[in-house]
Amino acid sequence: MVAERLAEIVGPAHVLSRQSELLVYNSDGLPGYRRQPRLAVFPGTRDEAIAVVRFLAAERLPFVPRGAGTGLSGGALADDIVVVGLHRLKKIISLDVENRRATVEPGVVNLRLNKHVAPHGLLYAPDPSSEAACTIGGNVAENAGGPHCLKYGVTLNHVLAMTVVLPSGEIVELGSKVGERDGYDLRGAFIGSEGCFGLALEITVKLTPKPQAVRTLLADFTSVDKAAHVTSAIIASGIVPAALEFMDGATIRVVEDSIYAAGYPRDAEAILLIELDGLEAGVVADQETVRRICLDGGARQVRVARDDAERMKLWQGRKKAFGAMGRLAPHLIVQDAVIPRTKLPEILATIHAVSEKYSVMVCNVFHAGDGNLHPNIAYSADDPAESERVHKAMVEIMQACIAAGGSITGEHGVGLDKLGYMESIFSETSLNAMCELRGVFDPERRSNPGKVVPVHACKEWHGIPGSAKSRGAREASPLEAEPSRPIAR
Amino acid sequence: MSTERVAAAIRDSVAASRPLRISGRGMWLDAGRPVRADATLSLKDDSGVVSYVPGDLTLTVRAGTPLAEIADVTSERDQWLPLDPYGSPDGSIGATLATASAGPLASSFGLARDLVLGVEFVNGSGETIRGGGKVVKNVAGFDLSRLLTGSWGTLGVITEATLRLYARPAVDRTFVIDLGGPEKHVTSIVRAIVTSPLAPYALLLLSASAARSIGVGESPACLIRFGGNEAVVRAQVGALSQLSRPEELETKIWLAVRQLDGNSHSTIRISSLPQRVVAHAARMLHEDIPFIRTSIDPRRGILRIAVDSDGEVDQRELRADLRVTEENGGGASEVIFEKLPPEVWAQVSPSVVADGLSRGIRTAYDPHNVLNPGILGD
Numbered sequence A: 001m002v003a004e005r006l007a008e009i010v011g012p013a014h015v016l017s018r019q020s021e022l023l024v025y026n027s028d029g030l031p032g033y034r035r036q037p038r039l040a041v042f043p044g045t046r047d048e049a050i051a052v053v054r055f056l057a058a059e060r061l062p063f064v065p066r067g068a069g070t071g072l073s074g075g076a077l078a079d080d081i082v083v084v085g086l087h088r089l090k091k092i093i094s095l096d097v098e099n100r101r102a103t104v105e106p107g108v109v110n111l112r113l114n115k116h117v118a119p120h121g122l123l124y125a126p127d128p129s130s131e132a133a134c135t136i137g138g139n140v141a142e143n144a145g146g147p148h149c150l151k152y153g154v155t156l157n158h159v160l161a162m163t164v165v166l167p168s169g170e171i172v173e174l175g176s177k178v179g180e181r182d183g184y185d186l187r188g189a190f191i192g193s194e195g196c197f198g199l200a201l202e203i204t205v206k207l208t209p210k211p212q213a214v215r216t217l218l219a220d221f222t223s224v225d226k227a228a229h230v231t232s233a234i235i236a237s238g239i240v241p242a243a244l245e246f247m248d249g250a251t252i253r254v255v256e257d258s259i260y261a262a263g264y265p266r267d268a269e270a271i272l273l274i275e276l277d278g279l280e281a282g283v284v285a286d287q288e289t290v291r292r293i294c295l296d297g298g299a300r301q302v303r304v305a306r307d308d309a310e311r312m313k314l315w316q317g318r319k320k321a322f323g324a325m326g327r328l329a330p331h332l333i334v335q336d337a338v339i340p341r342t343k344l345p346e347i348l349a350t351i352h353a354v355s356e357k358y359s360v361m362v363c364n365v366f367h368a369g370d371g372n373l374h375p376n377i378a379y380s381a382d383d384p385a386e387s388e389r390v391h392k393a394m395v396e397i398m399q400a401c402i403a404a405g406g407s408i409t410g411e412h413g414v415g416l417d418k419l420g421y422m423e424s425i426f427s428e429t430s431l432n433a434m435c436e437l438r439g440v441f442d443p444e445r446r447s448n449p450g451k452v453v454p455v456h457a458c459k460e461w462h463g464i465p466g467s468a469k470s471r472g473a474r475e476a477s478p479l480e481a482e483p484s485r486p487i488a489r
Numbered sequence B: 001m002s003t004e005r006v007a008a009a010i011r012d013s014v015a016a017s018r019p020l021r022i023s024g025r026g027m028w029l030d031a032g033r034p035v036r037a038d039a040t041l042s043l044k045d046d047s048g049v050v051s052y053v054p055g056d057l058t059l060t061v062r063a064g065t066p067l068a069e070i071a072d073v074t075s076e077r078d079q080w081l082p083l084d085p086y087g088s089p090d091g092s093i094g095a096t097l098a099t100a101s102a103g104p105l106a107s108s109f110g111l112a113r114d115l116v117l118g119v120e121f122v123n124g125s126g127e128t129i130r131g132g133g134k135v136v137k138n139v140a141g142f143d144l145s146r147l148l149t150g151s152w153g154t155l156g157v158i159t160e161a162t163l164r165l166y167a168r169p170a171v172d173r174t175f176v177i178d179l180g181g182p183e184k185h186v187t188s189i190v191r192a193i194v195t196s197p198l199a200p201y202a203l204l205l206l207s208a209s210a211a212r213s214i215g216v217g218e219s220p221a222c223l224i225r226f227g228g229n230e231a232v233v234r235a236q237v238g239a240l241s242q243l244s245r246p247e248e249l250e251t252k253i254w255l256a257v258r259q260l261d262g263n264s265h266s267t268i269r270i271s272s273l274p275q276r277v278v279a280h281a282a283r284m285l286h287e288d289i290p291f292i293r294t295s296i297d298p299r300r301g302i303l304r305i306a307v308d309s310d311g312e313v314d315q316r317e318l319r320a321d322l323r324v325t326e327e328n329g330g331g332a333s334e335v336i337f338e339k340l341p342p343e344v345w346a347q348v349s350p351s352v353v354a355d356g357l358s359r360g361i362r363t364a365y366d367p368h369n370v371l372n373p374g375i376l377g378d
């Protein structure tokens, strides 16, 4: 019945209701979590998307927006409810080269937007490592970052305005395409709302002129600790590199063994990939300063990419590192904590100690300049004893990051995965304030129910359709429950 | 004053049905905005640094801390908060965030909302809430820091904020270019600067009256500030000299710029597409009305007009003029009233929080309507 009605809106080819067809949608980039949707609908135009949302509103049916499904927090999972997939909405609606902005539909893939604007000497700065697949709508929902966000800022800093269809079916304009406006920053509130505030249907972004000069440096170290201290020293020097990425020895060797081999020194225990950009004269001077900081901090060698091809190769290894981990073991678990940058050496030492304690191999490949860690463990989820050790190690690492004054997630979002940690960083009143904000955008809590804020942390959330109280109770359990589970490949 | 005392004051005001006017250090107050309250909650005494880790380039301060104090504390470590809102440096950081104030540095370093990493605030029920955190990148939970920034105290009283700092540049130099020439010439200089690879920290165009008020001559002028390492500044100064004849000024001119509003009785900000602003800049700068000081940030697409009280300008007429300007420009602009005489506020500025979402958020965060009621035209 629901499927037929949706098919009338989008056409029968764009509604999936058979369980076998829906299997593809039962996980996101973190396939350790699996939830089987009831059905999936894929609107092909903005009007169809609005009609779908209005139909779901009339029927009071909960739903989950979905972009490319590359999310790493279980955010796009639909537990026996409707998936509204947006990848067919992929028009680049307008490009204003003079004023450096573009308006796009949510299903536009990040890299495609970049390729579209590149001939005009422009770029869209947020560059998640998943750029070849993830959508701008998903980026907005997660407030996605990426290596170059160190200098250029995250999605939040590059989105001017959005047309949103609220779960009620009402259309609202948030922010201003022109630039700045008065009133509450509803644009800012929506970015990072992880699909809980409705669907972004049209997004106006700022574009950035391509830098005049770019230099990519590769510094290699014989210890993780030295590289960590050098990271802190570069940040403290005041130079803001475009990117400052860290890879430890284990990661280097995995990448070098894979098809993404980038020519990293295999015998290094850590490398820093440092990119400087801007005006030629400034970049040359900064390059010398950074080189000196690296060498003074014990780097064996600092290599500068000679040309674009070498630069791309160095980046390819970094951006595909998670993919390369597939060589190690069938499953992967990735965290996303952020710590104060001065605490890097200490926390990396803790991670090492934890990995020894539980005899697991933690690989570290992360956005060091922001203090945004991505400790990850490749292992086999079919081995219960190993799973147990991996799980305990990850909880201990997260607790250390929280104790260091950090955050549980820098760019991947809370989703389902980090729900259990929310109460360890936010008070009851703070969580309730978040519930209230959500309640304004989505009073019936039908858009992506059960994500981001543990349901039991919200006052007066009883008897609301789609609030998924029973599931919520399970997923919102404290630290030991299941904040991190394996990624199956 | 502590967070607990702010919370107690709010709970008392709810109990007594006595709304509060929220004030930082009282330097800007309500910009003429009508507030229906006869009691004031001031954060003046709730000031000081909570934590400062120079190596992390983050600073946590109490909301009543003056911007000048933040500048002093951070400059000891060769760092700064690159936020230079118009008005007194004695104004508080809490008010700066609550009003989302920013100045010429915004086109390079971002607006207030881009520099705030986390806030603590007390809502209209007297509950203490934290949004964001102390690290430079964070997506945990819905973004309450952005929501509070620019909410003019109506969603909560900000008690503490964590800010992103930057290292002070090794070199920081400012130049002035005379824009007194023919309009065409001015347009081409401005366009050349804006489309060149130059990446100044700040770029501000001033009408003659604005230039005069800060002592940089009698004709329209362009202020341009370069920062960074020695080499990058030298290269840019060189490039600028190819385009025009810049004269160097002391960097402290920017303190004078922050006083551009003076005792204006109205200040209006118009946000428009940058290229449209560039196209109209020369004409607007050349319209020299003695009691109106115009400044333009062409990269940010901002035109700012400060009108003195001796000018006999009917605000409604001015608003109509602005509309015409917009229409000539061929598209929408956003008009933001920063300051108006209280008696004209209601006629001129419709409520900026009249939409359903804004009203819903207001009701959720301040259910008893005790925080600055009326200040947003509500």
Ligand SMILES: Cc1cc2nc3c(=O)[nH]c(=O)nc-3n(C[C@H](O)[C@H](O)[C@H](O)COP(=O)(O)OP(=O)(O)OC[C@H]3O[C@@H](n4cnc5c(N)ncnc54)[C@H](O)[C@@H]3O)c2cc1C
Pocket (backbone or CB within 6 Å): A028, A029, A064, A065, A066, A067, A068, A069, A070, A071, A072, A075, A076, A086, A106, A127, A128, A129, A130, A133, A134, A135, A136, A137, A138, A139, A140, A141, A142, A143, A144, A145, A146, A147, A194, A195, A196, A198, A199, A200, A201, A322, A323, A411, A412, A448
């Ligand atoms: C190998 C790999 C590397 C990655 N690297 C990075 C990185 O460097 N930085 C980073 O930030 N992330 C990274 N990610 C995570 C992920 O790619 C981002 O979170 C991305 O923004 C998700 O986009 P998506 O289109 O796949 O969204 P999905 O996974 O489909 O959805 C993510 C969330 O957004 C919601 N959503 C999707 N579209 C909309 C819409 N139009 N309106 C409202 N809500 C919507 C969904 O409900 C869900 O909650 C990586 C992922 C992988 C697999």
